[in-house]
Amino acid sequence: MSESDNAREPLEWRLRAIVGEGNVLVDEPMSEHTTFKVGGPADLYVIPEDFDEVREVLLACDEAGVARFVLGRGSDLLVSDEGFRGVIVAVGDGLMGVAVDGTEMTCQAGVDLREASEMACELGLSGLEFACGIPGSVGGACFMNAGAYGGCVADALKCVRVLMPDGSQETLGVDELDLGYRRSRVAADGLVVLSATFDLEKGDPEKIRATMDDLTRQREEKQPLELPSAGSTFKRPEGHFAGKLIMDADLQGFQVGGAAVSRKHAGFVVNVGGATAADVHAVIEHVQDEVERQFGVRLEPEVRFLG
Template sequence: MTIQDPAINFCGTKGTLKMMEDIATAFPAVTILRHEPLAHYTHTKTGGPADYLAFPTNIQETKSLLAYAKQSDLPVTVVGNASNLIVRDGGIRGLVMILTKMNTITTDGNRVTAAAGAALIKATQVAQAHALTGVEFAAGIPGSVGGAIFMNAGAYGGEIKDVVVAAEILTPEGEIRTLDHDELDFGYRHSSIQDYHDIVLTATFDLKPGDAEAIQAQMDELNARRAAKQPLDLPSCGSVFKRPEGHYTGQLIQEAGLQGYQMGGAQVSMKHAGFIVNIDHATATDYLDLIGHIQAVIWKEDAVKLETEVRIIGEAPTK
């Protein structure tokens, strides 16, 4: 098989060549890979292959890919910057869309509108450049705008729900809608996107006029605090667990003697016990085994149920 369009790529053996030919013909301008290891894209550097991996560049391509997948009976998984994500080693069946090529950011008065695949850090930089304040807390969060809406990302006392006024979404049925703040139903690391399996397309932040130098100073301070406390030099999925009420996760793990504990190539970070880092060619299975061990120990010793903040998707590897 030969695909002439240089924008189309495919590799591997999973999935059918006929399906790959059909997708390539239907979407000649979209980069599509076959049997592509998702470890190439996750921040943990782990994860099995996607049957088909597509990189839409705009809303229409995303909508058309979703419609094609539905017609072809292909399950669809949408991924942003894959920073707070673990993909099991068996990979993901069907079509995976990574939206990072949808990354435009515009401003209108006090409002910043960003496409779902835009880096949240970049959105904070655009806000600062326009002397708009309110989103400084997110200056070091490595995820995408869409991922931040999906999980109501937050840090240093701020959350996305504090600044988002609306999000444009694509429903599983292929309808494009705009949800206001209340319809997004934000909670702790939660939004309605999780409940209804919508795809975030854009988000609009309502900010306030401020002083650009003061905004930058606050962003620099928060990023310095992050660098001092978090293992930014090693692959990780960020904060692994939600904060249990009345406790600090890192402190619980540290007091249980688990800091530095290792399973396979995954280790509880020596810098921050709330993080698991990839120190030696870890697999997703290593990560999940270590997560399960931590949960079991903390439950046994403290009767505290640790719930994962990291999103875990995909299939277990076949034995």
């Protein structure tokens, strides 16, 4: 038995005691939990179902000296083919509660952002229309200040409930989160989002739906939604658009194995069938190198790498 196995076994039983037998999976393939549909196994995949369980799971991992990663919907994540030697804490599978108080909607971290947008529409609440096609969790959206089509989480957010590095819970107002383009204090300070409260406005459900339908149509026309991807692969470089730089570099269609730069939208690296994480990584690196060589701009991935 390896040293990692010796560390894992007592932790595995402690985690089962915290979240229940059925909520701890061993050697779980991460290809089942990322929108790229690639990635090797995680040693342990743990599904906490309330805030206390999240805190206890993270504490148990830290006390055991075992690496852990908090996972939402896996929509901005590339997990290596070797997988993750540690514990995946899958809040996207467990923290699913939603509460509405007037024009405020509080979603636990695992709620799908698209579903939150749909619920707001059904309730006649405006402010989350931009999120109707963003394939991530509420927690992940706060982590990276997700946005699209002129709107972002910062525009609609009132506050977040977070787990601090010391294990305490705090509620932080939107002005305390340092939200900017694909950045937040949540990411910078290693906070864990437990829930988010959105401050919305009363609106006409039909008008809200019309806006969402229009944004959905634009997405379907312009983005390769029919293929697995992590959405926009690169952040927007200052003064440029990543997709245009990639297109101007004549990289649309560039392919390694089962991964390719989309011919429909150059800003997307897609899994065209049977891609490995190594294939995806190779395409990303080639795009970065070629765009930098031709235009002097180094593209920064929006995708996060794990393992």
